[in-house]
Amino acid sequence: MEIVKESLMFLKSHPSEHLRLEVVVFAGWKFEFGASARMIEVVCNDRLGKKVHVKCNTSDTTGDLKKLIAAQTGTCWNKIVLKKGYTIFKDHMSLEYYEIHDGMNLELYYQ
Numbered sequence: 249m250e251i252v253k254e255s256l257m258f259l260k261s262h263p264s265e266h267l268r269l270e271v272v273v274f275a276g277w278k279f280e281f282g283a284s285a286r287m288i289e290v291v292c293n294d295r296l297g298k299k300v301h302v303k304c305n306t307s308d309t310t311g312d313l314k315k316l317i318a319a320q321t322g323t324c325w326n327k328i329v330l331k332k333g334y335t336i337f338k339d340h341m342s343l344e345y346y347e348i349h350d351g352m353n354l355e356l357y358y359q
Contacts (some may be wrong), residue, residue, distance in 0.1 A: 290348060292317055292330070294356040304343065312341035317356065329357040 285307035292300045302316045305346070310330055318325035330337040332354055337346055 251349070263347070285344075287349075288343070288348070288352075290343075290351040291351070292356040293353060293355045295356070298356070306344045306348070307342055309340055309342055310337040313343065314339065323358065327358055329359050331355040331357060 285305035286305055287303060289301055289303050289321055290313065292302065298321060300317055300320050302320065303315060304313055311325075314325045314328045316332065317323075317328055332346070332348075332352075333347070337354075
């Protein structure tokens with residue numbers, strides 16, 4: 249329990265840090281805490297007049313990013329296609345895998 253208190257005190261003293269706690273339970277009462285991902289902002293442009301700014305974590309999948317975009321645009325998430333150049337992003341891969349960083353622009357298409 250002391251680890252939990254120390255981690256919560258760290259979060260209270262560092263409000264500018266964008267941390268997401270992951271609790272991993274092993275045999276017994278052992279807990280591990282750590283910063284799993286960074287919060288980034290991605291800009292998606294469909295070149296039809298919609299430009300969407302989405303905040304997400306680098307550990308999120310592109311499917312999660314599509315759901316966040318769908319929430320802002322009002323379209324169905326499975327009708328959204330995200331591209332960068334000629335690369336079409338798969339739903340199950342993480343943003344880290346595609347090296348998507350803070351402030352990056354992605355192309356937004358509809359199928």
